[in-house]
Amino acid sequence: MVKAQNSQDGPVAPLWVRRPEVPHRIAYAVAALAFTGQIVAAVLRGSDWPTALSVLLAGGGVALSWWRPWAGLVVTSAASFAVTAVGHDPLSVWMMAVLVLFSVTLRGKQPLVGTGIVAAFFLGAFMTVGGFRGGAVVGAAALFSAVAGGATGAALRIHREHWWTLEERAESAIATREIEATRRVTEERLRIARDLHDVIGHQVAMLSLHLGAAEIGLPEGAESSREALVSARSSARTVVVETQRILALLRLGDDVSGDEALRPTPALSGLEGLVASFESIGLDVRPSISIPEGFVEPSVGVTVYRVVQEALTNAYRHGEGAATVDVRERDGRICVTVENPVSPSPRGFDAGSGLGLVGMRERVESSSGRLTIDSHGGRFRVHAEFSPLGAVVR
Numbered sequence: 001m002v003k004a005q006n007s008q009d010g011p012v013a014p015l016w017v018r019r020p021e022v023p024h025r026i027a028y029a030v031a032a033l034a035f036t037g038q039i040v041a042a043v044l045r046g047s048d049w050p051t052a053l054s055v056l057l058a059g060g061g062v063a064l065s066w067w068r069p070w071a072g073l074v075v076t077s078a079a080s081f082a083v084t085a086v087g088h089d090p091l092s093v094w095m096m097a098v099l100v101l102f103s104v105t106l107r108g109k110q111p112l113v114g115t116g117i118v119a120a121f122f123l124g125a126f127m128t129v130g131g132f133r134g135g136a137v138v139g140a141a142a143l144f145s146a147v148a149g150g151a152t153g154a155a156l157r158i159h160r161e162h163w164w165t166l167e168e169r170a171e172s173a174i175a176t177r178e179i180e181a182t183r184r185v186t187e188e189r190l191r192i193a194r195d196l197h198d199v200i201g202h203q204v205a206m207l208s209l210h211l212g213a214a215e216i217g218l219p220e221g222a223e224s225s226r227e228a229l230v231s232a233r234s235s236a237r238t239v240v241v242e243t244q245r246i247l248a249l250l251r252l253g254d255d256v257s258g259d260e261a262l263r264p265t266p267a268l269s270g271l272e273g274l275v276a277s278f279e280s281i282g283l284d285v286r287p288s289i290s291i292p293e294g295f296v297e298p299s300v301g302v303t304v305y306r307v308v309q310e311a312l313t314n315a316y317r318h319g320e321g322a323a324t325v326d327v328r329e330r331d332g333r334i335c336v337t338v339e340n341p342v343s344p345s346p347r348g349f350d351a352g353s354g355l356g357l358v359g360m361r362e363r364v365e366s367s368s369g370r371l372t373i374d375s376h377g378g379r380f381r382v383h384a385e386f387s388p389l390g391a392v393v394r
Contacts, residue, residue: 017163031099035059038092054082058093069104077121085129098149105153115150188359266305284322292329297390303367311338311382339381368392
């Protein structure tokens with residue numbers, strides 16, 4: 001049997017939902033008390049053996065229903081005939097039968113069938129051997145007590161199953177979000193791997209070219225230097241091959257379109273074109289871009305491009321008004337700031353999941369940068385800082 005658990009993210013289920021056996025056992029405990037009280041009353045009154053036997057029949061039905069619900073319910077309800085026939089008030093037997101009916105329906109048995117069985121025995125005993133003793137009030141009490149027992153058990157069972165359904169949906173939503181987050185991070189890592197491969201491949205190719213030029217320019221007799229350059233060129237080729245092998249392993253199962261594969265590696269020089277592409281689809285962008293004049297590690301340039309790209313994508317989907325883009329060198333660092341007003345209703349077809357920010361953070365950390373994301377005064381702000389040489393930013 002599934003049991004409801006406490007949820008730290010929502011309301012806590014009642015005890016009887018978290019411990020479904022509790023109401024079941026309480027019903028049997030009350031039935032046992034009713035049986036014991038009736039036995040004690042029969043002893044104190046000095047009742048004859050038919051009376052005691054009819055009460056024992058009802059108690060036996062209660063005990064039997066613990067293992068055989070339908071059989072026990074029939075026996076307990078039928079005991080009302082015996083009690084009524086000997087001339088005693090069947091109230092205690094009715095109570096036991098109603099409590100058994102409550103437990104039976106709470107366990108998932110058909111409430112209409114159970115209620116019909118109990119009501120038929122109650123009314124049958126009242127109208128036959130009871131001779132309509134007590135009048136219409138007693139008959140109505142017999143009928144509605146049976147209906148109340150079956151309806152209460154069924155209602156609690158439906159409510160309990162509703163709680164379980166909500167918790168299963170919550171657990172499924174959490175699991176789905178975790179899977180989606182893992183997928184997005186994996187996709188971002190694959191894109192980082194592709195970018196780094198392009199950057200490293202270009203740099204190593206240039207290195208091999210310069211080594212070849214140096215080898216040609218060596219004077220006669222510089223054999224040791226020539227051998228060192230040949231070895232260096234061989235190592236450069238090995239770096240390219242190993243990089244391609246590692247990328248192939250990382251990209252197993254990666255589905256990249258031909259256009260994406262042939263697209264040039266992003267760089268700082270492509271920021272203006274990136275801004276123009278967002279302006280062409282209707283986003284109001286106010287750029288202030290000042291590309292550093294000194295050397296910038298290519299991987300850092302790729303990351304700056306991707307941060308601006310993701311931030312403008314979020315601004316287009318979730319923002320309203322103009323988005324400001326500021327990229328400049330300050331105190332020996334490349335500072336990137338993208339800010340936009342937050343829209344109360346997201347633009348486009350997808351409200352987004354925020355997982356793009358997970359990939360952004362992953363990318364910034366891969367370039368030893370520092371990322372700050374905050375929302376204040378109705379404005380969403382993304383700020384990143386990098387060392388031009390790829391050093392760790394504290």
